[in-house]
Amino acid sequence: MELVDRLLSGDRRAAAQLVTLMEDGGPIARKAIAELYPHTGHAHVVGVTGSPGTGKSTLVYELAKQFRSRGKTVGIIAVDPTSPFSGGALLGDRIRMQQLSTDEGTFIRSMASRGQLGGLARATGDAIKVLDAFGRDTIMVETVGAGQSEVEIVRAAHTVIVVDAPGLGDDIQAIKAGLFEIADIFVVNKADRDGAERTFFTLQMMLDMGQGSGLPDWRPPIIKTIALQGEGAALVAEAVEEHLAYLKESGDLHIRSRRLAKEELRRILGQELFNRLLVEIRAEQWELLTKEVAERELDPYTAADSLLATFFQRIAGDEAGGGGAEA
Amino acid sequence: MELVDRLLSGDRRAAAQLVTLMEDGGPIARKAIAELYPHTGHAHVVGVTGSPGTGKSTLVYELAKQFRSRGKTVGIIAVDPTSPFSGGALLGDRIRMQQLSTDEGTFIRSMASRGQLGGLARATGDAIKVLDAFGRDTIMVETVGAGQSEVEIVRAAHTVIVVDAPGLGDDIQAIKAGLFEIADIFVVNKADRDGAERTFFTLQMMLDMGQGSGLPDWRPPIIKTIALQGEGAALVAEAVEEHLAYLKESGDLHIRSRRLAKEELRRILGQELFNRLLVEIRAEQWELLTKEVAERELDPYTAADSLLATFFQRIAGDEAGGGGAEA
Numbered sequence: 001m002e003l004v005d006r007l008l009s010g011d012r013r014a015a016a017q018l019v020t021l022m023e024d025g026g027p028i029a030r031k032a033i034a035e036l037y038p039h040t041g042h043a044h045v046v047g048v049t050g051s052p053g054t055g056k057s058t059l060v061y062e063l064a065k066q067f068r069s070r071g072k073t074v075g076i077i078a079v080d081p082t083s084p085f086s087g088g089a090l091l092g093d094r095i096r097m098q099q100l101s102t103d104e105g106t107f108i109r110s111m112a113s114r115g116q117l118g119g120l121a122r123a124t125g126d127a128i129k130v131l132d133a134f135g136r137d138t139i140m141v142e143t144v145g146a147g148q149s150e151v152e153i154v155r156a157a158h159t160v161i162v163v164d165a166p167g168l169g170d171d172i173q174a175i176k177a178g179l180f181e182i183a184d185i186f187v188v189n190k191a192d193r194d195g196a197e198r199t200f201f202t203l204q205m206m207l208d209m210g211q212g213s214g215l216p217d218w219r220p221p222i223i224k225t226i227a228l229q230g231e232g233a234a235l236v237a238e239a240v241e242e243h244l245a246y247l248k249e250s251g252d253l254h255i256r257s258r259r260l261a262k263e264e265l266r267r268i269l270g271q272e273l274f275n276r277l278l279v280e281i282r283a284e285q286w287e288l289l290t291k292e293v294a295e296r297e298l299d300p301y302t303a304a305d306s307l308l309a310t311f312f313q314r315i316a317g318d319e320a321g322g323g324g325a326e327a
Numbered sequence: 328m329e330l331v332d333r334l335l336s337g338d339r340r341a342a343a344q345l346v347t348l349m350e351d352g353g354p355i356a357r358k359a360i361a362e363l364y365p366h367t368g369h370a371h372v373v374g375v376t377g378s379p380g381t382g383k384s385t386l387v388y389e390l391a392k393q394f395r396s397r398g399k400t401v402g403i404i405a406v407d408p409t410s411p412f413s414g415g416a417l418l419g420d421r422i423r424m425q426q427l428s429t430d431e432g433t434f435i436r437s438m439a440s441r442g443q444l445g446g447l448a449r450a451t452g453d454a455i456k457v458l459d460a461f462g463r464d465t466i467m468v469e470t471v472g473a474g475q476s477e478v479e480i481v482r483a484a485h486t487v488i489v490v491d492a493p494g495l496g497d498d499i500q501a502i503k504a505g506l507f508e509i510a511d512i513f514v515v516n517k518a519d520r521d522g523a524e525r526t527f528f529t530l531q532m533m534l535d536m537g538q539g540s541g542l543p544d545w546r547p548p549i550i551k552t553i554a555l556q557g558e559g560a561a562l563v564a565e566a567v568e569e570h571l572a573y574l575k576e577s578g579d580l581h582i583r584s585r586r587l588a589k590e591e592l593r594r595i596l597g598q599e600l601f602n603r604l605l606v607e608i609r610a611e612q613w614e615l616l617t618k619e620v621a622e623r624e625l626d627p628y629t630a631a632d633s634l635l636a637t638f639f640q641r642i643a644g645d646e647a648g649g650g651g652a653e654a
Contacts, residue, residue: 030628037626051378167494254621261620261627266601268631273600274593276635294581294588299364301357304595308603312642319643 004035007134012107015134019109022126025119033126036133043075043132044244046140047157049179055189055227056080056163060142061096062225062233063240067138068105070237075131075139076100078110079124079153107131121152122271125264128156138240155182156260158253159243161236163187164203166195180206183220185239191224191232200224218246280314281307331362334461339434342461346436349453352446360453363460370402370459371571374484375469376506382516382554383407383490387469388423389552389560390567394465395432397564402458402466403427405437406451406480434458448479449598452591455483465567482509483587485580486570488563490514491530493522507533510547512566518551518559527551545573607641608634 003021006014018036021029048063050056057078064074100106109131111124124141131139143153154160162183167190188199203222221239225232247253278286289307292298330348333341345363348356375390377383384407391401427433436458438451451468458466470480481487489510494517515527530549548566552559574580605613616634619625 034626034629038623041623257621258617261617264627265617265620265630265634268627269604269634270597270601272631272635273604274597277596277600290585290588290592293592294584296365296368299361300588300591300595302361303592304599307592307596308599312646315639316643316646319639320647 001032001035004032004133007036007130008039010135012104015107015130016109018130019111019127022130023111023123025123025126029126033129037129040129040132043128043136043139044159044240045128045132045157046138046240047154047160048140048142048163049144049154049160050163050165050187050189052080052144054163054165056142058096058227059161059163059187059189059225059233059236060140061100062227062230063140063237064100064106065230066233066237068103070241072137073105073135074107075128075134075136076106076108077124077127077131077139077141078108079120079141079143107134107136121156122267124153125156125267152263155263158247158256159184159240161185161187161240163189164199165190166193166199184218184243185236186220186222187232187236188222188224189227192226196224217250218243277307277311280311280318285310328359328362331359331460334363334457335366337462339431342434342457343436345457346438346454349457350438350450352450352453356453360456364456367456367459370455370463370466371486371567372455372459372484373465373467373567374481374487375467375490376471376481376487377490377492377514377516379407379471381490381492383469385423385554386488386490386514386516386552386560386563387467388427389554389557390467390564391427391433392557393560393564395430399464400432400462401434402455402461402463403433403435404451404454404458404466404468405435406447406468406470434461434463448483449594451480452483452594479590482590485574485583486511486567488512488514488567490516491526492517493520493526511545511570512563513547513549514559514563515549515551516554519553523551544577545570604634604638607638607645612637 003014003018007018018032021032046063048056048060057080060076060078064076067074097108101108109127111120111127128139128141141153141157160182162179162185164186165188186203188196188203190196191200200222207219207222223232223235223239225236227233244253247256285307289298289303293300293303330341330345334345345359348359373390375383375387384405387403387405391403394401424435428435436454438447438454455466455468468480468484487509489506489512491513492515513530515523515530517523518527527549534546534549550559550562550566552563554560571580574583612634616625616630620627620630
């Protein structure tokens with residue numbers, strides 16, 4: 001595919017077009033993935049997550065500068081709809097973004113949710129593959145850190161940074177919703193604000209109590225930053241590199257890759273199966289059954305069983321008639 | 328099923344046991360749903376969502392008191408892992424909870440995520456059915472309002488309350504992540520705090536600019552509350568009742584029911600299909616393909632195609648041999 005060839009030769013526009021293609025999905029997107037996939041596996045994928053208002057976009061910006069100064073190329077994928085990288089930017093954000101986006105070694109892209117459940121996780125996973133094949137050394141994926149699909153996206157990273165900040169209601173609450181367990185590095189941003197010490201010690205206490213990322217020999221560091229002034233960003237960048245080194249040495253990088261492959265396959269299979277089902281069953285049966293469920297004449301599980309029975313009969317018919325069966 | 332009979336006769340313990348059964352899922356849970364489903368469709372399901380720290384649990388508590396004083400029975404399902412209803416309660420929360428939970432007309436339950444993707448939305452949907460069949464007039468579902476699965480859960484409500492509060496970072500950010508569009512009622516809680524007016528006017532401006540719930544003749548009201556002192560809760564309860572009346576008059580209640588039935592069927596089908604696939608394909612093929620994907624020898628879409636081909640062949644074999652086919 002010409003677009004993939006251009007990507008592999010370092011064409012930025014091709015990278016941008018391919019990410020757009022991944023947002024939309026479909027057969028051409030898949031063909032592109034099949035072609036570029038053998039060229040992936042090089043990038044270090046870093047998830048950056050935390051509640052709105054923690055300043056994680058500013059941190060991502062500072063980290064990008066850090067990685068660039070260490071000679072690395074950088075990709076940024078903003079899944080967070082509140083991120084300035086995704087559009088809704090204040091003036092200071094816009095200026096920072098402009099500085100980044102004029103740098104050839106930095107590629108910034110936001111991902112939009114196209115409504116379809118699970119679509120965002122797929123699109124983001126495929127966008128990471130594009131930037132990986134494009135040769136980016138470090139790919140940062142920024143998400144708001146709540147919700148299953150966000151956790152799913154961030155779990156696809158090699159290294160997860162969870163950003164907290166004082167003054168966001170109860171500090172412990174902000175970090176609790178499924179994020180604590182997946183953090184490899186904690187950042188307490190806005191460390192010059194009241195309550196930063198308390199946030200820091202709360203995290204430290206939780207780590208002391210044995211909660212954490214589950215890696216046997218990796219205790220997540222807690223790093224204080226004032227991202228708006230760039231303070232602490234170098235320490236975070238170092239921790240990111242140390243974590244990668246740890247993953248390689250411990251063999252955990254290998255284990256993570258296997259787990260991620262399984263999760264991705266599972267997601268694709270679920271989507272494919274449902275699409276095929278919609279093709280096979282008749283629209284009238286679908287409409288009739290949903291009407292019966294809505295009117296409490298039929299429970300949804302029984303309706304599902306009935307649709308599945310039809311589906312499997314059609315599949316059997318297709319396989320018998322289509323000549324595709326080897327059995 | 329004896330448990331369902333007891334539920335329908337008003338046995339609280341049966342309700343609690345059935346919700347636990349729904350958390351776990353499985354064939355007995357489905358059988359129970361099939362039996363109790365014809366007795367559902369009576370309850371008004373109210374989603375209450377907002378960032379951690381907005382005080383939505385306190386608001387839910389005050390709303391429960393309001394609905395009770397209007398002669399209604401109440402169910403509360405806390406999906407928010409940071410909610411005091413889910414356990415991690417401060418002293419004031421615990422006292423409030425105790426007062427609620429000793430009232431026969433209030434049933435409180437938290438839902439835990441059992442890890443499985445999409446599992447929480449299914450379990451919550453089924454728990455709502457249990458409390459609906461149990462005869463609860465108003466069922467409030469409390470979730471942290473970010474993330475696709477949370478939005479999915481809250482979309483299953485007839486009426487969605489989005490709670491905001493001043494001082495949570497950028498006010499507009501807090502409300503942006505997919506929640507603005509699904510709100511039927513806005514609450515600005517902690518209205519005695521600095522910045523409450525700004526939060527209020529920001530929401531008002533966004534509504535004026537034509538963003539909103541998409542119902543043609545319903546403009547979401549914005550209600551100021553100080554939930555800790557019970558202030559404003561009566562107004563919110565009234566708005567909830569007005570919204571239900573609007574849904575009934577406009578016919579939108581009917582449209583929503585159909586849409587929700589479709590979404591639920593789709594979720595169940597996706598899960599069922601994947602489970603069946605795992606049964607049909609051999610463990611070795613699954614392991615081999617995931618290894619090849621992890622090692623970049625095979626892209627995930629091609630791997631999925633290969634697994635699906637095997638799956639459909641097995642299905643065809645099962646249908647031909649099992650005698651279940653009518654075609």
